[in-house]
Amino acid sequence: MASSEELHKRRGAAVARGVGSVIPSYVDRASGGKLTDVDGREWIDFAAGIAVTNVGNSAPRVVEAVRAQVERFTHTCFMVAPYESYVAVCEQLNALTPGGFEKRSALFNSGAEAVENAVKIARHATGRPAVVVFDHAYHGRTNLTMALTAKNMPYKHRFGPFAGEIYRVPMSYPLRDGGLPGAEAAARAIELVEKQVGAENVAALLIEPIQGEGGFVVPAPGFLPALREWATAAGVVFVADEIQTGFCRTGDWFACQHEGIEPDLVTLAKGIAGGLPLAAVTGRAGLMDAVHVGGLGGTYGGNPIACAAALASIETMHELDLAGAARRIEATMVPRLQAIAERTGVVAEVRGRGAMLAVEIVQPGTLTPDPVTTAAVSAACHAAGLLTLTCGTYGNVLRFLPPLVISAAELRRGLDILDAAFPG
Numbered sequence: 001m002a003s004s005e006e007l008h009k010r011r012g013a014a015v016a017r018g019v020g021s022v023i024p025s026y027v028d029r030a031s032g033g034k035l036t037d038v039d040g041r042e043w044i045d046f047a048a049g050i051a052v053t054n055v056g057n058s059a060p061r062v063v064e065a066v067r068a069q070v071e072r073f074t075h076t077c078f079m080v081a082p083y084e085s086y087v088a089v090c091e092q093l094n095a096l097t098p099g100g101f102e103k104r105s106a107l108f109n110s111g112a113e114a115v116e117n118a119v120k121i122a123r124h125a126t127g128r129p130a131v132v133v134f135d136h137a138y139h140g141r142t143n144l145t146m147a148l149t150a151k152n153m154p155y156k157h158r159f160g161p162f163a164g165e166i167y168r169v170p171m172s173y174p175l176r177d178g179g180l181p182g183a184e185a186a187a188r189a190i191e192l193v194e195k196q197v198g199a200e201n202v203a204a205l206l207i208e209p210i211q212g213e214g215g216f217v218v219p220a221p222g223f224l225p226a227l228r229e230w231a232t233a234a235g236v237v238f239v240a241d242e243i244q245t246g247f248c249r250t251g252d253w254f255a256c257q258h259e260g261i262e263p264d265l266v267t268l269a270k271g272i273a274g275g276l277p278l279a280a281v282t283g284r285a286g287l288m289d290a291v292h293v294g295g296l297g298g299t300y301g302g303n304p305i306a307c308a309a310a311l312a313s314i315e316t317m318h319e320l321d322l323a324g325a326a327r328r329i330e331a332t333m334v335p336r337l338q339a340i341a342e343r344t345g346v347v348a349e350v351r352g353r354g355a356m357l358a359v360e361i362v363q364p365g366t367l368t369p370d371p372v373t374t375a376a377v378s379a380a381c382h383a384a385g386l387l388t389l390t391c392g393t394y395g396n397v398l399r400f401l402p403p404l405v406i407s408a409a410e411l412r413r414g415l416d417i418l419d420a421a422f423p424g
């Protein structure tokens with residue numbers, strides 16, 4: 001087998017530079033809470049492929065379902081010759097997502113594609129053009145979703161011009177807005193929309209219930225319910241982007257459930273299919289069915305192998321109670337992270353929910369972001385065999401997204417490495 005060093009050389013001559021990687025090691029195999037690279041080195045996985053392998057890599061049920069499907073047929077295109085597993089995934093999503101009302105789903109390949117389609121559906125159903133998004137938001141890398149995403153570097157820089165009719169308003173970010181109560185933060189955002197856009201022009205309000213790439217920002221309690229209430233009154237489609245937060249990641253099936261809100265549409269991807277590419281828009285039947293026949297789709301959307309993997313993943317989440325597992329991960333990790341915060345003085349906040357946790361790193365005694373220390377801690381983790389990711393508008397958030405099947409021993413080992421990677 002080629003070594004990581006050899007592969008890295010080949011990569012430089014073959015793979016576009018714009019596609020980066022967090023670590024220079026090349027993966028040979030992975031399962032549970034561990035990756036093994038081609039050099040035989042083991043890594044504790046606090047990334048889960050960016051919140052994708054919630055059921056773990058090569059989860060047994062997923063492997064079996066994929067193997068069985070790949071032998072039956074690999075692709076017919078649901079728009080050409082349909083098959084049961086697509087329908088079954090939609091049934092599952094309609095039942096699992098928040099909201100007791102009648103729902104429909106449509107399947108796609110990536111999160112960005114799901115977000116694009118949610119906007120298409122909301123615009124079509126309402127006949128309105130505008131989309132409201134938030135500071136620090138991340139919704140993808142396609143042209144429309146770059147416009148919806150807040151951060152310039154690396155996502156948007158020199159990739160414009162961007163799609164129009166996108167309006168950005170302030171997020172509730174308790175650490176950085178003086179702890180503004182959720183209802184007041186919502187009122188601030190709503191006033192901007194009403195004064196600068198006009199509620200009657202707004203098709204959709206699009207929000208991550210806990211922000212992902214933007215820094216694992218958890219809005220103050222009451223923020224999401226107040227926005228939900230306003231959207232209902234204004235005839236605006238409330239779209240929850242649960243692409244990173246979904247499928248047991250935050251200790252429940254979906255993050256909206258923690259605040260008891262029912263979105264009109266939900267975008268789903270990442271954790272949905274145990275690592276196979278699949279995405280969905282799920283929501284109110286009246287909105288979803290507003291679109292004319294043939295208006296939604298795509299060649300690969302709801303590919304049968306990905307659908308088989310999704311059904312097996314969802315079964316695994318039920319069977320292993322992975323929402324409970326996420327809550328147990330939180331209970332183990334948060335005290336350790338708080339101890340690191342107290343010992344080092346560089347952590348302004350430990351935040352997140354379930355197995356979606358982060359520390360925001362600052363210069364001691366201030367709120368000044370410290371991306372240099374963040375990068376140094378991250379590099380020290382990598383050197384010691386712990387795969388961690390950074391995020392945040394200011395590049396100063398270290399985030400933790402272990403597979404929900406990580407063993408207690410692997411989790412402890414990861415936390416020990418993390419602890420030692422901090423200065424002081």
Ligand SMILES: *Cc1c(COP(=O)(O)O)cnc(C)c1O
Nearest residue numbers: 110111112138139140212243244
């Ligand atoms: C990752 C992500 C997306 C984009 O998903 P892709 O599959 O990478 O296109 C959109 N929204 C959120 C919240 C995400 O975390």
